[in-house]
Amino acid sequence: MKNNILLPIAIVIAGVIIALAVIFSNPGSSDQANSSSHNRAEENQSSRGLNSFQEEYEPEILPPKRVSKDDHIIGSLDAEIFIVEYSDLECPFCKRYHDTALTLLKEDYQNDERVAFVFRHFPLAVPYISRELHASADEQAVAAECIAKYGGEEKFFEFVDHTFATTSSDGRYDLSKLPDIAEDLGVDREKFTTCYQNEETRPIIDEAFAEGAGAGVNGTPTVFAQTADGESIKAIADYNILKNAIDQFLES
Secondary structure: OOOOOOHHHHHHHHHHHHHHHHHHOOOOOHHHHHHHHHHHHHHHHHHHHHHHHHHHHOOOOOOOOOOOOOOEEEOOOOOOEEEEEEEOOOOHHHHHHHHHHHHHHHHHOOOOOOEEEEEEEOOOOOOOOOOOOOOOHHHHHHHHHHHHHHHHHHHHHHHHHHHHHHOOOOOOOOHHHHHHHHHHOOOOHHHHHHHHHOOOOHHHHHHHHHHHHHOOOOOOOEEEEEEOOOOEEEOOOOHHHHHHHHHHHHHO
């Protein structure tokens, strides 16, 4: 067992936070400041959307649940470190993380069984929040779980890839095409349609959202680094930061 097991990750993340604070406090960096303001505005919007949920349930902040066989995992369940993402399939920032940082990280560690990646649902849509941010996100999540139910993990992640590749992230996702997509992925159309229309997998989404909110997730993507024994630390959804943190952990 490694001593101070998450210390390398914590040091890297803390260093980046300090660096960002210095950059954004520099009045001469207008582009960076504008970008920061935009991101903060988006984050504030997401947080406001969650206010009613937080006020009603007031969840105690707990560590994210330990990765298990019930999770959607790319890699080995016996990995030494898991990068756990709470995601919304219609979120533009999740799409960017998926298309850039996550894609690169999966390529970097595809042959390293010590590193694995976990996807957890956190749709920013009614009924989970009071104000619609990503109108189709919860329906997409239900569909994803129906595909997992009848197609397995490989088809689940193919659906996630397809969704991020095709979504416009503007609430205009054509849900009527979901049975066609499922069939194209090799999933039985009739079984998928019945599952989706009856929302048979809705309890999975309910549980995932409640668990994420209980762990302090209030926007997407939210990323944690978790060790094999379940110890977790909140990370930053950035390729260079995550790669440096993972490498330092593996070398420690």
